[in-house]
Amino acid sequence: MKRTAGQDRSITANWRPATRAIRGGTWRSEMGETSEALFLTSGYSYDDAETVAARFRGEDSGMTYSRLQNPTVQMLEERIALLEGAEACRTQATGMAAMTAALLCQLSAGDHIVAAKAAFGSCRWLIDSLCPRFGIETTVIDARDNHAWEAAIRPNTKVFFFETPANPTMDIVDLAFVCGLAKAHGITTVVDNAFCTSALQRPLEFGADVVAYSATKLMDGQGRVLAGAVCGSAEFINDKLLPFQRNTGPNLSPFNAWVVLKGLETLDLRVQRQSENAMKVGKFVESRVPKILHPGLASHPQHNLAMSQMAACGSIFSLVLDGGRAQAHALLDALTLVDISNNIGDSRSLMCHPASTTHHSVGPEARADMGVAEGMLRLNVGLEDPQDVIEDLDRALTAAGL
Numbered sequence: 001m002k003r004t005a006g007q008d009r010s011i012t013a014n015w016r017p018a019t020r021a022i023r024g025g026t027w028r029s030e031m032g033e034t035s036e037a038l039f040l041t042s043g044y045s046y047d048d049a050e051t052v053a054a055r056f057r058g059e060d061s062g063m064t065y066s067r068l069q070n071p072t073v074q075m076l077e078e079r080i081a082l083l084e085g086a087e088a089c090r091t092q093a094t095g096m097a098a099m100t101a102a103l104l105c106q107l108s109a110g111d112h113i114v115a116a117k118a119a120f121g122s123c124r125w126l127i128d129s130l131c132p133r134f135g136i137e138t139t140v141i142d143a144r145d146n147h148a149w150e151a152a153i154r155p156n157t158k159v160f161f162f163e164t165p166a167n168p169t170m171d172i173v174d175l176a177f178v179c180g181l182a183k184a185h186g187i188t189t190v191v192d193n194a195f196c197t198s199a200l201q202r203p204l205e206f207g208a209d210v211v212a213y214s215a216t217k218l219m220d221g222q223g224r225v226l227a228g229a230v231c232g233s234a235e236f237i238n239d240k241l242l243p244f245q246r247n248t249g250p251n252l253s254p255f256n257a258w259v260v261l262k263g264l265e266t267l268d269l270r271v272q273r274q275s276e277n278a279m280k281v282g283k284f285v286e287s288r289v290p291k292i293l294h295p296g297l298a299s300h301p302q303h304n305l306a307m308s309q310m311a312a313c314g315s316i317f318s319l320v321l322d323g324g325r326a327q328a329h330a331l332l333d334a335l336t337l338v339d340i341s342n343n344i345g346d347s348r349s350l351m352c353h354p355a356s357t358t359h360h361s362v363g364p365e366a367r368a369d370m371g372v373a374e375g376m377l378r379l380n381v382g383l384e385d386p387q388d389v390i391e392d393l394d395r396a397l398t399a400a401g402l
């Protein structure tokens with residue numbers, strides 16, 4: 001293997017984000033391939049027995065098994081770390097594997113975690129159902145309220161966990177305040193940055209300790225593979241995450257890592273264009289519905305905060321109809337271009353009804369408490385011509401009586 005400049009931090013440190021997204025982390029085999037090679041292998045072979053013994057002793061840096069190291073996966077990990085401005089990154093099979101690893105690798109029975117109540121359904125399940133089973137205490141709060149974070153801290157609080165913007169309520173968390181508060185109390189902040197990616201928001205720059213991803217979303221960006229990633233200090237990744245990951249095995253497959261490497265090459269372009277399209281579509285939708293939750297529009301109650309931490313609004317926003325689930329479903333059923341789909345971050349425009357899909361399992365009470373209304377719809381604006389998306393929504397809104 002030949003290490004290219006993309007593996008040399010003294011060089012990549014000077015590269016701007018779009019360059020890092022294309023060249024960061026690249027290794028080349030002796031073939032000199034331009035595109036990253038796909039090492040679809042579970043194991044490695046050795047010239048002699050002592051070589052492998054030295055690797056297992058940790059005295060030789062070579063690879064031993066793909067649950068521990070894989071060249072394609074390592075290229076992706078270095079690229080994501082560079083984009084995030086993190087010392088280190090490890091990837092996982094899915095976003096949920098990333099969230100689970102980021103939390104459980106550092107928490108033990110008797111610890112306490114404070115989490116945002118507005119969150120992706122499975123993230124809420126980790127807090128509400130999984131952590132308590134292992135004796136980890138949990139508190140969920142309105143994460144928009146800075147005082148609520150302060151009031152929830154206990155002597156045994158170890159972790160703050162939140163998304164911003166949150167899925168699907170688009171609640172914004174004040175990154176500088178909450179990360180600063182955590183630092184002052186020795187608490188580790190874990191930020192789920194799926195709605196933004198490093199192209200829009202870099203939580204480490206606001207003092208976050210750990211950034212965790214569903215790379216399934218904007219990083220792949222074309223709806224092909226599931227993937228996850230956790231970024232942080234070398235100490236966190238090597239001493240906390242790696243022992244957990246190597247022994248429990250939530251690893252990302254080399255093939256999926258390769259697909260995400262290709263996705264990252266266009267991350268900057270896609271996220272910028274999808275944000276522009278989401279602004280155009282959002283302005284149209286705002287003129288037709290009673291309520292829209294769109295961080296790029298002045299009508300969002302935390303618009304100024306959102307725009308002070310995000311470079312652009314991102315591809316996703318939500319709207320709320322007065323006619324509840326029936327009217328929301330009627331709108332979905334009248335779409336002809338936009339797909340009914342619960343995925344996000346795709347280059348296709350996708351719409352879903354969170355209460356009956358992504359947030360079905362959290363139950364009606366928790367949904368009402370976190371603001372997932374029966375009439376809420378979440379839209380991911382893709383890379384199609386936004387005028388075609390607007391015309392499709394225009395027809396569907398009319399069909400739903402709006």
Ligand SMILES: *Cc1c(COP(=O)(O)O)cnc(C)c1O
Pocket residue numbers: 094095096097099120122123163167192194195213214215216217226227228344
């Ligand atoms: C999709 C999503 C996840 C889960 O990611 P998967 O790749 O589907 O496992 C976690 N958090 C947020 C905010 C998400 O949107």
